[in-house]
Amino acid sequence: MRVVVTKLVASLVLSASTMAAVGVLATPASAASDCSAHPQPFVDWSHCQKVGADLIHAQLKEANLSDANLSDADLTGADLSGADLTSANLTKANLSNANLSNADLTSANLSNASLTGANLSGVGLSEANLSEANLSGTNLSSVNLSSVNLSRADVSHADLSDAVLIGANLSHANLTDTNLTQATLSRADLSHTNLAATNLTDATMSRPDLFHAYLTDADLSRADLYRADLYRADLSHANLADTNLTGANLAAAILAFAQCNDRTTWPDGRKNDGPGPDCKKPR
DSSP states (O other), X not given: OHHXXXXXXXXXXXXXXXXXXXXXXXXXXXXXXOTTSOSOTTOBXXXXXXXXXXXXXXXXXXXXXXXXXXXXXBOTTOBXXXXXXXXXXXXXXXXXXXXXXXXXXXXXXXXXXXXXXXXXXXXXXXXXXXXXXXXXXXXXXXXXXXXXXOTTOBOTTOBOTTOBOXXXXXXXXXXXXXXXXXXXXXXXXXXXOBOTTOBOTTOBOSSOBOTTOBOTTOBOTTOBOTTOBOTTOBOTTOBOTTOBOTTOBOTTOBOTTOBOOTTOXXXXXXXXXXXXXXXXXXX
């Protein structure tokens, strides 16, 4: 009897081994990233170390680069369209003229990265870190930048029309001559930000922090600045025609040569005193 049981157990073990060999009992596993693979579309480099990699003009369309370390990598002119770059480390990476259209950069670290000339149409940047990044001249129209860190970034001459920047950190950033028409900047931190000659026409800026912001020659016509903190902000030569400043803090703000009209609304809810171009607070 003992011999029969022993043979039966051995037979079962052999059968199990045989089935495992042909994959019958194999448990499904997620495809592992191949960090040694050459750059190519759809490559899986998730969690890979690519520090300082030379990836100039690399073809990485729809690649999986989530959690990859690409700090100091040169991705000039690379095709990263549709790529998954969630939580990737791209600090000091060179992404100039790269194609990032429809790429997902949610929670990615792009501090000190260069993105000049990059194609960012349809890119996902929610909660990304772009502090001190160079985005000068880039097209970020209609892009969702909610809760993004853009502190001390260079966003001058960029197109941010219709962009969503709710709760974004833009403190000390350079937004000189930037297009922010119809952008949403509610609760954004714009303290000490350079917004000289910036176009903020029809922008929604409910409760933003504009402490000591530089808004000289900015166009704020028809902008909604409800309860904005403009303490010590420089609004000289700014266009405030039809601007809503209801509940705003204008203490110590500079309004020299700012232009208003009879539809400019002051913090107390009253309209500008007179239809002339000069801003005249109601008596």
